[in-house]
Ligand code: ATP
């Protein structure tokens with residue numbers, strides 16, 4: 146029937162069809178945003194299943210987020226029915242942690258290993274630095290951990306690092322910490338995020354039979370967003386694909402935005418050298434955006450020298466020009482964006498989930514949240530401090546982790562005296578010292594705490610702690626549910642009691658969060674087929690920012706540009722387009738790669754389907770002070786023909802960028818912004834007549850007879866006009882202030 150053999154190929158264009166039906170051998174697709182790369186991967190899997198090229202469990206598809214994998218699965222189900230369930234789909238980290246669970250023993254780990262997130266890893270590094278007597282204020286654990294992480298992703302081992310990569314004192318320290326760090330993790334039966342990619346390679350190299358098993362299993366391998374794979378990811382997939390060479394990678398070099406995390410664009414550029422038989426199929430039709438948006442995106446990306454040329458066209462109409470919003474400060478910006486959203490909903494029938502507000506850095510979200518809340522607009526924040534990063538949640542998870550992996554030192558130290566149970570820091574250091582001396586885990590030595598050299602009253606407390614954990618472990622092993630186990634942990638540890646006793650607003654919030662965690666655990670237990678505490682813990686340690694994004698939720702999306710990769714929205718606001726923000730400013734140990742920032746801007750632009758807004762502020766609060774902000778260089782680069790002001794006026798770019806501070810010297814009227822006033826006032830209007838852009842003659846709305854409002858002078862009417870271009874001036878009669886002559890390009894005027 147049609148349900149079993151739907152002719153889904155009809156939903157593809159000729160190039161896409163070619164990519165989908167070319168099933169065997171290596172296949173490379175490098176194509177621009179919105180050209181259907183992800184769609185091709187999805188349909189390709191459906192096609193492989195439909196043609197009986199492979200069973201679902203023989204297909205490995207690697208996506209950028211777990212959510213993308215889930216969606217792909219759903220879509221494949223729609224196309225060919227229920228077979229999709231057994232596909233191996235997910236992020237690199239989740240797929241390879243699954244494989245590592247099966248094979249852990251072969252590389253000296255237990256299958257219940259803990260996955261350390263970045264903050265756990267930094268805690269371990271900090272501990273080691275302290276033991277080596279370094280001042281962790283001077284030598285930052287974060288810096289050292291970053292160096293270790295970079296090395297791991299480039300497959301540089303601790304030994305190699307020691308031999309070849311020392312060019313500074315910091316490297317020297319890194320080398321020492323790196324090898325201890327690895328030993329510590331192993332002793333804790335823990336792997337960090339990078340290990341999840343590196344250990345499989347080690348496994349496959351040491352055990353060719355295991356490699357062969359997985360090579361045989363995964364007859365077809367597909368990878369989305371290939372431009373953002375790092376060396377370890379490249380290597381491990383190359384090993385797996387080596388036998389059948391049925392590997393299909395899709396990506397866009399113009400969207401490579403993770404090089405700071407080791408992503409290596411050459412993986413995609415060298416694909417044809419690695420796989421000589423590779424076929425390359427171009428995709429050139431864009432189905433996502435209007436012509437104006439594509440033209441805008443193109444004008445940006447062509448500034449990059451290191452980019453491949455690609456064709457992208459669309460059958461869609463020109464659409465709306467991109468609207469530029471100029472603001473006083475971040476509050477003004479947030480209010481203005483919120484007003485535009487209200488307007489668009491009212492006038493064009495958009496729903497909340499049609500909108501995305503994209504920013505460069507997470508901290509920008511706060512003011513938008515406030516503005517949206519005040520206007521009763523529902524939003525969802527993607528990213529930021531995740532629920533699972535909260536202290537109380539990490540504490541409870543530490544207890545649960547110990548129940549499956551008691552040798553995990555980081556988690557044990559986290560809660561041995563949390564809530565406070567009279568085990569002081571000195572006692573803990575004594576315990577640690579003895580564990581180090583004996584080369585054993587702290588958990589194994591405290592089994593016989595009575596025989597250790599520790600402050601006597603603390604011994605009794607440690608004994609109680611050990612007994613509690615053992616009791617809880619026993620119950621869990623004897624089949625107690627996860628829900629009951631969690632409840633028991635909260636009661637017996639005294640954690641909940643301590644929060645209730647504290648009875649502050651803060652502690653009540655923490656309690657609510659813990660209840661939320663209990664809900665999540667119960668929910669998981671009801672839903673999962675083989676629910677186990679260790680797989681629950683694994684699952685949540687691999688949640689990515691974007692996984693929390695729910696496109697069906699009737700909410701406006703707030704997220705960083707990084708998190709927006711692969712997504713699309715009818716209306717997009719790109720905010721904070723200012724120098725040292727977007728492009729981001731240089732920071733310690735961080736060189737700004739302008740081409741990468743530009744690619745990031747390209748990614749942001751190409752998320753938009755119908756309408757796009759650029760926004761920037763003239764000042765911003767930084768460290769409690771109002772700081773002047775220069776407009777982003779990207780606004781100068783963008784094709785001016787596709788941009789308009791809020792009032793619909795055309796713009797042309799000015800040469801002397803950043804120099805203009807609103808005081809147009811040498812003119813007959815000086816605009817005097819009262820910056821203090823604009824800071825203290827909650828709401829104010831900012832100039833809609835652009836300050837940095839010049840109106841083209843006759844095209845701006847400030848014609849004789851038009852009613853206007855001035856930021857400071859209030860409402861008025863234009864009574865005459867003189868000069869042209871940058872020199873255009875208007876005489877306005879203000880209701881309360883009388884007649885004034887104003888420089889059009891500098892005056893904070895708005896049509897009313
Ligand atoms: P990005 O580079 O941003 O990841 P992409 O190349 O993966 O984009 P998709 O997300 O697969 O592009 O497709 C963009 C949009 O175009 C989606 O909404 C998709 O459903 C739609 N689309 C792709 N191909 C077709 C087609 N042949 N017919 C109709 N719609 C299509």
Ligand code: MG
Pocket residue numbers: 182183184711
């Ligand atoms: Mg995609």
